[in-house]
């Protein structure tokens with residue numbers, strides 16, 4: 001005899017199960033429309049999440065055509081193919097669509113004005129998605145960090161093992177966001193869309209608490225020192241004018257996240273808590 005509680009837990013388990021197919025460049029090159037169509041036909045997804053792109057601002061500045069190809073034309077290809085099959089698209093985008101002059105931060109309604117090729121290409125990608133596919137979520141985020149891949153946190157740890165003195169910019173403000181936290185947000189949005197939430201459009205999400213690269217670097221090193229004896233003795237704050245990079249970066253990258261709270265009930269998580277968790281997981285995996 002199956003009681004109600006068992007029936008309910010069986011149903012819930014089925015509903016909790018999401019099957020995620022992660023396709024790399026070999027399996028679905030987003031610059032090739034035919035490859036996208038073939039992959040969508042094969043997997044028949046309920047949603048597509050576009051995480052692909054050229055995401056180094058400096059590389060984009062060196063090769064703006066490639067940035068346009070991967071960040072704008074690829075988004076257009078995906079939006080076109082998804083539109084043909086009525087599949088909603090979640091398109092990740094960036095704080096770099098803004099010029100960074102608003103010290104108080106940016107809402108989704110504020111004017112965009114990218115400072116360089118990376119922001120230009122992402123903004124063009126957003127425009128294609130809006131134009132071609134009404135059922136879209138454009139999710140702008142900032143300063144992603146993770147315990148894998150190539151990102152600021154892991155590059156910082158690598159540097160801290162090699163050098164006793166490090167420098168970090170202390171006059172650009174933004175909000176670090178853990179990739180894990182962003183995945184949680186995307187999942188929450190998809191669940192609510194699946195339940196009929198009619199909330200298509202552009203949203204901001206980033207971790208809670210504004211900091212600088214210097215502030216974030218100090219937090220990463222302090223968290224990592226609980227697990228590893230790093231070589232670095234001191235991190236010195238520097239002005240962005242003394243830390244020249246190919247791409248110009250916004251002075252304030254703060255994304256205001258009120259709209260996503262109102263539409264989906266998604267509240268910003270403090271990046272410091274996410275950082276502690278990620279560092280713990282990172283040191284659980286790596287052998288030093």
Ligand SMILES: NC(=O)c1ccc[n+]([C@@H]2O[C@H](COP(=O)([O-])OP(=O)(O)OC[C@H]3O[C@@H](n4cnc5c(N)ncnc54)[C@H](OP(=O)(O)O)[C@@H]3O)[C@@H](O)[C@H]2O)c1
Nearest residue numbers: 025028029030031051052053055092093094141142143144
């Ligand atoms: N990183 C940040 O701080 C940050 C901040 C704000 C917003 N975002 C946004 O978040 C999203 C993810 O960024 P990320 O930093 O996680 O990116 P990432 O680590 O650089 O990953 C980009 C991925 O795109 C893949 N890719 C490149 N060309 C492709 C192609 N032709 N076809 C299919 N896949 C291709 C890459 O594969 P390969 O490894 O094979 O090249 C890579 O796995 C982007 O939309 C970005 O604009 C990032």
